[in-house]
Amino acid sequence: MDETGTVDSARRGGFSLRSLSRGDVLEALAFVIGVNVVGGLPAVLGGPDSAWFESLEKPAYYPPELAFPVVWTLLFTLMGVAVWLVWRSSRDGRRLALGLFAVQLAFNVAWTPVFFRLEEIAAALVVIVVLWVLLVPTIAAFRRVDRRAAALLVPYLAWVTFAAVLNYGIWRLNV
Numbered sequence: 203m204d205e206t207g208t209v210d211s212a213r214r215g216g217f218s219l220r221s222l223s224r225g226d227v228l229e230a231l232a233f234v235i236g237v238n239v240v241g242g243l244p245a246v247l248g249g250p251d252s253a254w255f256e257s258l259e260k261p262a263y264y265p266p267e268l269a270f271p272v273v274w275t276l277l278f279t280l281m282g283v284a285v286w287l288v289w290r291s292s293r294d295g296r297r298l299a300l301g302l303f304a305v306q307l308a309f310n311v312a313w314t315p316v317f318f319r320l321e322e323i324a325a326a327l328v329v330i331v332v333l334w335v336l337l338v339p340t341i342a343a344f345r346r347v348d349r350r351a352a353a354l355l356v357p358y359l360a361w362v363t364f365a366a367v368l369n370y371g372i373w374r375l376n377v
Contacts, residue, residue: 226290230282233285233286234278234286237279237307241278241281241311242274242278243311244312245314247315247319250267255318258375258376259372259375261371263367263368264368264371277358280354280358281303281354281355284344284351284352287350287354288344293347294347295347296347303340306337309330312329313326316329317369323372323376324377330362330369331366333362334359337358337362338359340355341359
């Protein structure tokens with residue numbers, strides 16, 4: 203508690219927007235940009251604009267192409283804020299949460315080249331299922347450190363679930 207009898211939000215791991223310093227905002231922004239760069243990098247190596255991908259039959263629920271960059275930018279931004287919240291926390295479990303985040307992000311990054319560059323739809327399905335399996339304990343680990351951080355990863359889990367179903371649908375239509 204401070205001299206007024208109020209619990210210091212910084213010491214208990216929380217904060218309000220008013221309590222954020224310019225350095226906090228810049229640090230959070232660096233995490234957001236970093237996650238977006240790491241997450242977006244594989245798209246530079248190859249993406250859906252190939253003749254191979256265009257020739258694939260896609261399920262009826264395949265979204266418009268514009269949905270992918272918009273959704274992924276939003277999700278990577280939420281992920282950046284989430285990992286920043288865990289990074290700045292001093293609570294037990296922080297290292298485990300950050301380690302799980304790094305591992306799941308590696309699988310996220312691996313999916314694009316496996317699917318688009320190697321043109322391995324079934325292998326990409328395995329990668330995305332592993333990603334999904336890793337996301338569940340990542341969210342649980344984030345929850346033990348900061349509930350807000352865990353909540354920020356829930357839309358990511360929902361999208362990865364949809365992406366896995368989409369990957370499966372493309373595989374089934376093209377085997």
